[in-house]
Amino acid sequence: xxxxxxxxxxxxxxxxxxxxxxxxxxxxxxxxxxxxxxxxxxxxxxxxxxxxxxxxxxxxxxxxxxxxxxxxxxxxxxxxxxxxxxxxxxxxxxxxxxxxxxxxxxxxxxxxxxxxxxxxxxxxxxxxxxxxxxxxxxxxxxxxxxxxxxxxxxxxxxxxxxxxxxxxxxxxxxxxxxxxxxxxxxxxxxxxxxxxxxxxxxxxxxxxxxxxxxxxxxxxxxxxxxxxxxxxxxxxxxxxxxxxxxxxxxxxxxxxxxxxxxxxxxxxxxxxxxxxxxxxxxxxxxxxxxxxxxxxxxxxxxxxxxxxxxxxxxxxxxxxxxxxxxxxxxxxxxxxxxxxxxxxxxxxxxxxxxxxxxxxxxxxxxxx
Amino acid sequence: xxxxxxxxxxxxxxxxxxxxxxxxxxxxxxxxxxxxxxxxxxxxxxxxxxxxxxxxxxxxxxxxxxxxxxxxxxxxxxxxxxxxxxxxxxxxxxxxxxxxxxxxxxxxxxxxxxxxxxxxxxxxxxxxxxxxxxxxxxxxxxxxxxxxxxxxxxxxxxxxxxxxxxxxxxxxxxxxxxxxxxxxxxxxxxxxxxxxx
Numbered sequence: 001x002x003x004x005x006x007x008x009x010x011x012x013x014x015x016x017x018x019x020x021x022x023x024x025x026x027x028x029x030x031x032x033x034x035x036x037x038x039x040x041x042x043x044x045x046x047x048x049x050x051x052x053x054x055x056x057x058x059x060x061x062x063x064x065x066x067x068x069x070x071x072x073x074x075x076x077x078x079x080x081x082x083x084x085x086x087x088x089x090x091x092x093x094x095x096x097x098x099x100x101x102x103x104x105x106x107x108x109x110x111x112x113x114x115x116x117x118x119x120x121x122x123x124x125x126x127x128x129x130x131x132x133x134x135x136x137x138x139x140x141x142x143x144x145x146x147x148x149x150x151x152x153x154x155x156x157x158x159x160x161x162x163x164x165x166x167x168x169x170x171x172x173x174x175x176x177x178x179x180x181x182x183x184x185x186x187x188x189x190x191x192x193x194x195x196x197x198x199x200x201x202x203x204x205x206x207x208x209x210x211x212x213x214x215x216x217x218x219x220x221x222x223x224x225x226x227x228x229x230x231x232x233x234x235x236x237x238x239x240x241x242x243x244x245x246x247x248x249x250x251x252x253x254x255x256x257x258x259x260x261x262x263x264x265x266x267x268x269x270x271x272x273x274x275x276x277x278x279x280x281x282x283x284x285x286x287x288x289x290x291x292x293x294x295x296x297x298x299x300x301x302x303x304x305x306x307x308x309x310x311x312x313x314x315x316x317x318x319x320x321x322x323x324x325x326x327x328x329x330x331x332x333x334x335x336x337x338x339x340x341x342x343x344x345x346x347x348x349x350x351x352x353x354x355x356x357x358x359x360x361x362x363x364x365x366x367x368x
Numbered sequence: 369x370x371x372x373x374x375x376x377x378x379x380x381x382x383x384x385x386x387x388x389x390x391x392x393x394x395x396x397x398x399x400x401x402x403x404x405x406x407x408x409x410x411x412x413x414x415x416x417x418x419x420x421x422x423x424x425x426x427x428x429x430x431x432x433x434x435x436x437x438x439x440x441x442x443x444x445x446x447x448x449x450x451x452x453x454x455x456x457x458x459x460x461x462x463x464x465x466x467x468x469x470x471x472x473x474x475x476x477x478x479x480x481x482x483x484x485x486x487x488x489x490x491x492x493x494x495x496x497x498x499x500x501x502x503x504x505x506x507x508x509x510x511x512x513x514x515x516x517x518x519x520x521x522x523x524x525x526x527x528x529x530x531x532x533x534x535x536x537x538x539x540x541x542x543x544x545x546x547x548x549x550x551x552x553x554x555x556x557x558x559x560x561x562x563x564x565x
Contacts, residue, residue: 055415056554065409065419068385074405074468077421078558082464083430091433158436158458166438175437175454182456263459294463 062288073264073289086294094298095159098305105309109316119322121338122227129333130350137202141329143195144246147188152308154181159301189257196250203243206234212345213237234346242314249307256300259292269295370532371446372489372511373560374520375540375553376420380527383408383418387519387528391422394490394518395507401471403487404519420519420528422487423448423469424559431461431470445511446533447489452505457481466558489530490517533560 064075133141157165157178166174215230216237222228230236235243259266269292273283287295318325324338339347383406391397391404404422425448432440432448439454440461459481462470473482483505492509495502502509510518520530529536540553 055409055417059409059554060558063409065407066411067405067407069402069405071402074402075407076468077407077409077419078466078555079468080466080558083466083558087430087434087464162436162438171438171454175439175456178437179456182458260459290463290468293459297460297463 076288076290079288079290081291081294086298089298090301094301098159098301101305101309102312105312109313109321113316113320116224118320119223121324121335122229122341123337125324125335126337128336129327129331130336130339130347131332132328132334132339133332135332136198138329138332140195140198140202143191144199145195147192147195148307148311150184150188151192152304152311154178154185155301155304156308157181158185186261189254189261193250193254196246199243200247203235207240207243209237209240213240229341229344231344232342232346233349234343236343242310245310246307249303249310253300253303253307256296256303259296260300263293264289266296267292269299370534372425372491372531373446373533373536373556374422374424374489374517375529375536375556377527377529377540377543378417378419378554379543379547379549380525381406381418381420382525382527384524386522386524387420390518390522391487394510395488396503397485397507398473401473401485403469403471403485419554420523421467421469421555422519423465423489424467424555425487425489426466426559427561430464430466434460434464436460441494443491445491447491447511449488449491449493449506450484450486451494452483452485453494455483457483459484467555490515 059077060080062076062079062081065077067074158181161174161178165177169177210233212231212233213236216232219225219228219230221236221238222230255268259268267287270285270287273281273285273287277283277285318329324335325342327334327338336347385406388402388404388406392402395403397403404420406418406420408416408418410416425442425446427446429440429442429448431450432438432442435450436458437454437456439452440448440450442448457472459470459472461484462468462472469486471485473485475482488506488509490508490510492498492502492512493506495505497509497512508518510516515521517530520528529539537553
């Protein structure tokens with residue numbers, strides 16, 4: 001915003017200078033000539049010192065004219081938002097707070113690891129395992145996870161690579177990597193969406209809130225108390241929060257991503273603003289095609305960074321943070337002691353099921 | 369060294385589009401890419417004005433600031449140029465540019481915008497001046513030949529001025545004095561803040 005006022009000031013001084021020169025020159029010439037030149041001139045409002053109402057100020061505010069080329073958006077002479085909003089926000093607060101956010105989660109996770117250490121299986125491993133996630137579930141998870149890691153890295157590279165990676169590996173190598181990052185980002189986004197859609201179908205039934213979730217949340221999931229294991233079904237409240245976060249963030253990041261992939265063809269921001277205005281917000285009602293792109297890019301980055309922050313926490317607890325947790329998505333078979341500690345109600349359910357269908361165990365040994 | 373600038377005198381531009389045609393022909397730009405365009409405000413109404421616009425080669429160029437691969441550079445003469453070997457075609461420069469200068473050839477399906485193309489002030493690119501590769505990627509390098517941009521050179525009414533910013537400003541100032549009115553140096557406040565001329 002600072003630059004806008006600076007520019008306004010400089011335009012004003014340019015105009016004042018021009019007017020001063022004009023007045024002086026006219027004064028020095030004979031009066032009839034001055035009478036001629038000062039006769040009312042149609043539609044040139046430039047001599048007006050009030051730039052807020054002038055013709056040129058309208059252009060500065062994005063007045064649209066006609067062009068003879070097919071792209072009618074080209075009729076906009078100046079779109080100041082590209083500089084004063086998009087660039088200012090992207091290179092300013094967006095970059096700054098994204099950095100803070102990412103560093104904060106890494107710091108918090110490291111701090112948690114130092115204080116709490118790895119969460120052990122309190123009763124040790126029993127050596128007996130039970131199936132937690134079947135092949136299809138693990139496929140959905142790793143389809144999401146694999147594509148997410150590449151999407152996240154290539155996305156972070158778009159925002160921070162120029163400052164972090166480029167000085168280290170050189171411009172040419174960096175541009176090559178970033179170009180391939182862009183291709184991967186564009187194409188793998190569909191794999192990711194598919195993975196999330198599949199996971200949604202597979203797990204949504206297990207992710208509706210129940211009364212145990214409140215207890216789990218009140219006890220902080222036992223994360224901050226050794227030996228505390230609030231009961232949970234297949235998914236505890238933390239996992240349910242993650243599930244719904246992933247679903248919502250995926251929808252949001254996908255829509256803005258599609259807008260970036262198919263530029264100038266969508267109006268997600270205008271529609272979102274209209275919907276928000278209906279519930280009492282006061283957002284702009286008309287969003288130009290280029291503003292759509294600017295806002296979608298900004299929003300895509302915000303949601304992306306938020307997503308990465310959440311997933312970093314998920315990766316931590318699923319790997320180094322907890323003994324036995326990785327097996328659930330690794331082999332799909334978890335130790336029964338781990339399962340009893342973290343998903344007590346789910347284990348009971350499974351045992352009930354096994355009892356009601358006792359033949360299942362022997363049936364799994366196929367008679368050739 | 370001279371600071372190169374464009375100035376379009378809206379009191380003189382007659383929307384003949386010769387600058388657009390000259391540019392397309394000189395640089396052999398592909399279909400759909402418009403390095404320069406003419407915009408008519410109040411078309412068909414009293415107070416109609418036309419303005420020829422291309423990259424203004426801003427002092428503090430937003431495109432340079434947002435480029436993820438830092439492919440832009442500014443020559444000693446203030447001309448904003450870019451390296452197509454580095455460009456990844458993300459489109460961010462177009463979102464940031466106040467003047468709508470960056471252009472993207474469509475090279476395939478979604479997401480595969482080609483390398484960005486824009487007005488070079490007839491100053492080519494990073495390759496050897498007027499080499500074949502430079503011409504193919506960026507067009508003619510007239511500055512290296514001691515010539516000014518063809519769009520302005522071809523302008524029949526001399527509405528479009530290109531060259532040393534101080535001289536351009538002087539010519540424009542003389543015009544304004546001569547005719548007794550002017551319309552302000554269009555776009556200068558945005559492109560060259562604090563230039564004082």
